[in-house]
Amino acid sequence: MxxxxxxxxxxxxxxxxxxxxxxxxxxxxxPQTVIIEQITEFxxxxxxxxxxxxxxxxxxxxxxxxxxxxxGVRTFTATSSQGLALMYEMLFAAAPSRLxxxxxxxxxxxxxxxxxxxxxxxxxxxxxxxWLQVYVEDNQEALDMTIQAFRIAEDHRVMLPIMVCLxxxxxxxxxxxxxxxxxxxxxxxxxxxxxxxxxxxxxPFMINPVTPPEFATEMRYQQDRAVEGSKLxxxxxxxxxxxxxxxxxxxxxxxxxxxxxxxxxxGAGTWxxxxxxxxxxLRAEGKKAGLIKLRFMRPFPGEELKRATAGLKGLGVFxxxxxxxxxxxxxxxxxxxxxxxxVPITDHVAGIGGRDITVDVVRExxxxxxxxxxxxxxxxxxxxxxxxxxx
Amino acid sequence: MYEIRFHGRGGQGAxxxxxSLADAAVRSGFHAQAFPYFGAERxxxxxxxxxxxxxxxxRTKSQVYNPDLLVxxxxxxxxLADIAAGLKPDGRVVMNTTKxxxxxxxxxxxxxVCGTVDASALALEVLKMPVVNTSxxxxxxxxxxxxxxxxxxxxxxxxFGEKLGTRAGILNGEAARTAYDSTxxxxxxxxxxxxxxxxxxxxxxxxxxGNSLRSETRDGVAVGPASSSQNLTGRWKWSTPRYDREKCxxxxxxxxxxxxxxxxxxxxxxxxxxxxxxxxxGICADICPVNAxxxxxxxxxx
Ligand code: SF4
Ligand code: SF4
Numbered sequence: 174m175x176x177x178x179x180x181x182x183x184x185x186x187x188x189x190x191x192x193x194x195x196x197x198x199x200x201x202x203x204p205q206t207v208i209i210e211q212i213t214e215f216x217x218x219x220x221x222x223x224x225x226x227x228x229x230x231x232x233x234x235x236x237x238x239x240x241x242x243x244x245g246v247r248t249f250t251a252t253s254s255q256g257l258a259l260m261y262e263m264l265f266a267a268a269p270s271r272l273x274x275x276x277x278x279x280x281x282x283x284x285x286x287x288x289x290x291x292x293x294x295x296x297x298x299x300x301x302x303x304w305l306q307v308y309v310e311d312n313q314e315a316l317d318m319t320i321q322a323f324r325i326a327e328d329h330r331v332m333l334p335i336m337v338c339l340x341x342x343x344x345x346x347x348x349x350x351x352x353x354x355x356x357x358x359x360x361x362x363x364x365x366x367x368x369x370x371x372x373x374x375x376x377p378f379m380i381n382p383v384t385p386p387e388f389a390t391e392m393r394y395q396q397d398r399a400v401e402g403s404k405l406x407x408x409x410x411x412x413x414x415x416x417x418x419x420x421x422x423x424x425x426x427x428x429x430x431x432x433x434x435x436x437x438x439x440g441a442g443t444w445x446x447x448x449x450x451x452x453x454x455l456r457a458e459g460k461k462a463g464l465i466k467l468r469f470m471r472p473f474p475g476e477e478l479k480r481a482t483a484g485l486k487g488l489g490v491f492x493x494x495x496x497x498x499x500x501x502x503x504x505x506x507x508x509x510x511x512x513x514x515x516v517p518i519t520d521h522v523a524g525i526g527g528r529d530i531t532v533d534v535v536r537e538x539x540x541x542x543x544x545x546x547x548x549x550x551x552x553x554x555x556x557x558x559x560x561x562x563x564x
Numbered sequence: 565m566y567e568i569r570f571h572g573r574g575g576q577g578a579x580x581x582x583x584s585l586a587d588a589a590v591r592s593g594f595h596a597q598a599f600p601y602f603g604a605e606r607x608x609x610x611x612x613x614x615x616x617x618x619x620x621x622x623r624t625k626s627q628v629y630n631p632d633l634l635v636x637x638x639x640x641x642x643x644l645a646d647i648a649a650g651l652k653p654d655g656r657v658v659m660n661t662t663k664x665x666x667x668x669x670x671x672x673x674x675x676x677v678c679g680t681v682d683a684s685a686l687a688l689e690v691l692k693m694p695v696v697n698t699s700x701x702x703x704x705x706x707x708x709x710x711x712x713x714x715x716x717x718x719x720x721x722x723x724f725g726e727k728l729g730t731r732a733g734i735l736n737g738e739a740a741r742t743a744y745d746s747t748x749x750x751x752x753x754x755x756x757x758x759x760x761x762x763x764x765x766x767x768x769x770x771x772x773x774g775n776s777l778r779s780e781t782r783d784g785v786a787v788g789p790a791s792s793s794q795n796l797t798g799r800w801k802w803s804t805p806r807y808d809r810e811k812c813x814x815x816x817x818x819x820x821x822x823x824x825x826x827x828x829x830x831x832x833x834x835x836x837x838x839x840x841x842x843x844x845x846g847i848c849a850d851i852c853p854v855n856a857x858x859x860x861x862x863x864x865x866x
Binding site: 269271272379387388398 | 773774775777
């Protein structure tokens with residue numbers, strides 16, 4: 174075990190190396206670029222045995238990833254924002270073909286108004302592509318989850334691609350001390366990739382040929398069940414990883430000071446660390462505040478969240494992007510999951526386009542949740558730090 | 565509401581026929597719709613088209629399962645499958661055949677009013693082309709009098725005229741009139757027992773992961789989606805490639821280019837043809853740089 178002070182991007186690159194990724198197609202885009210650069214250095218230095226394939230666009234990157242994975246090799250790539258958008262079509266080829274590609278997404282605001290700063294409006298819109306999605310809180314988790322991602326994706330009960338989402342800049346370009354596990358330890362945790370379908374000219378067959386209406390419903394349902402079924406595997410893998418590294422993340426979500434909590438927030442990404450601070454302050458002031466760190470958007474832990482929040486007097490949801498239906502996507506999913514629950518629930522949009530989130534901003538969220546819990550009329554969705562009156 | 569189902573082969577104009585019938589119905593004061601079975605269109609492949617006619621707005625958008633009228637544009641289709649399936653008890657049939665209605669057998673229990681017409685011969689005579697759709701519409705008007713022949717001819721003249729020129733419009737109208745006059749009315753036989761076609765209707769958890777279909781499996785090749793061994797595309801052909809081994813320079817281009825993998829590469833790089841699957845498209849003949857492949861009219865098995 175070595176502790177190195179490295180960026181989130183570098184942590185992900187170390188993970189891809191330790192996981193023995195064999196093919197890495199790539200195309201540069203800020204704030205992901207460091208991941209791919211670091212990997213090419215590892216390869217150049219002779220410490221990583223992988224083929225790096227520079228493609229002419231992200232669409233080609235994902236096409237190469239699909240081809241490599243269908244060829245039976247462990248495949249890794251990384252992207253951000255417009256790069257992910259350009260991959261869109263091929264994301265929908267990877268998932269139904271059940272190819273366990275692992276991709277890091279350094280979250281960055283997508284589209285106009287152009288920004289390089291973090292926002293979840295690049296990865297949230299593709300949560301219906303059939304990929305699994307995990308959001309991480311710090312550089313250590315970025316490394317750990319990239320390693321775990323291979324184990325989850327390649328499990329024959331899953332066989333689905335997975336995105337490891339880390340906030341751009343806030344993680345990708347921030348250095349933290351990261352425990353880099355020994356190669357032998359990672360090898361003992363992560364077995365060799367055993368593909369289900371391997372394209373081989375000597376044994377020709379088809380993956381996803383033209384699928385007429387007579388078969389499409391069944392095939393989609395199978396995909397739907399595979400995503401749902403991954404919940405079990407995610408929990409198992411979390412335990413197995415804890416057994417070798419001592420680090421446990423809680424699977425689909427982590428509960429922080431939730432035992433006797435009355436008010437709580439749920440949300441994903443680096444915001445969670447700031448929210449922990451806010452919870453501690455509130456607890457010190459005698460308020461029964463708790464936090465649910467949402468880790469997976471897919472599979473979405475609907476039933477599980479409903480159970481975990483059942484005793485609350487108020488719940489708030491943090492969204493780092495808008496869904497333009499008046500609410501953010503995490504809220505839309507959470508409230509849907511909590512249908513029938515009596516817990517009052519509010520949405521809290523913040524950190525858009527990389528705007529900084531402070532402990533005070535999170536406390537403002539808890540304040541609204543508390544007032545909502547006590548029966549006061551509050552806005553169902555609040556954009557925090559918005560200049561001008563919210564309508 | 566009346567529902568009409570057309571059975572033909574790609575290239576025979578089943579869709580144009582259904583659209584023209586809907587057009588004629590609208591002209592005579594009805595509400596109507598027409599549409600094809602949505603899928604890949606391939607010349608010679610069995611196709612279906614549908615029309616609905618009603619005195620009020622047609623709202624449904626589903627396919628036709630219980631037709632009032634069945635239009636069979638290619639006789640050989642009734643040998644392959646039970647195409648009269650779902651025909652209403654008092655439903656009627658129009659068929660392109662040289663047979664008399666009493667000789668037409670569309671399966672056990674199908675004792676239906678039937679009009680037969682040799683539309684293929686008639687189209688060749690009037691249009692100088694084997695495109696039977698307009699003749700079939702004329703015959704249809706004779707068997708089923710809901711939409712009058714005059715509206716049908718009018719719709720044909722307009723639609724075909726617009727697409728192929730005024731003269732072609734008039735000729736096609738003429739084909740419809742001639743077919744109307746030469747249609748023989750009777751009843752079908754209703755004796756034949758159809759064998760059940762092998763089918764693969766897997767439950768969701770029976771589909772191989774990644775929807776992958778392997779060549780050694782029955783599901784992958786015999787009956788699954790995109791399978792072809794049961795689907796003898798060779799039956800579609802109107803012309804056949806003839807290979808001249810003497811001229812062949814073994815460039816492999818025909819082998820690469822055949823869309824149905826019907827050109828088979830031998831160990832010495834000369835070619836052999838799988839006539840069960842060659843559909844006669846002519847691509848191989850077109851691509852051959854030394855004219856070693858010639859397309860010959862008719863279906864042959866050399
Ligand atoms: S005509 Fe030639 S290209 Fe076309 S299906 Fe037959 S063999 Fe193939
Ligand atoms: S394209 Fe012509 S010359 Fe080339 S292999 Fe085929 S038949 Fe022979």
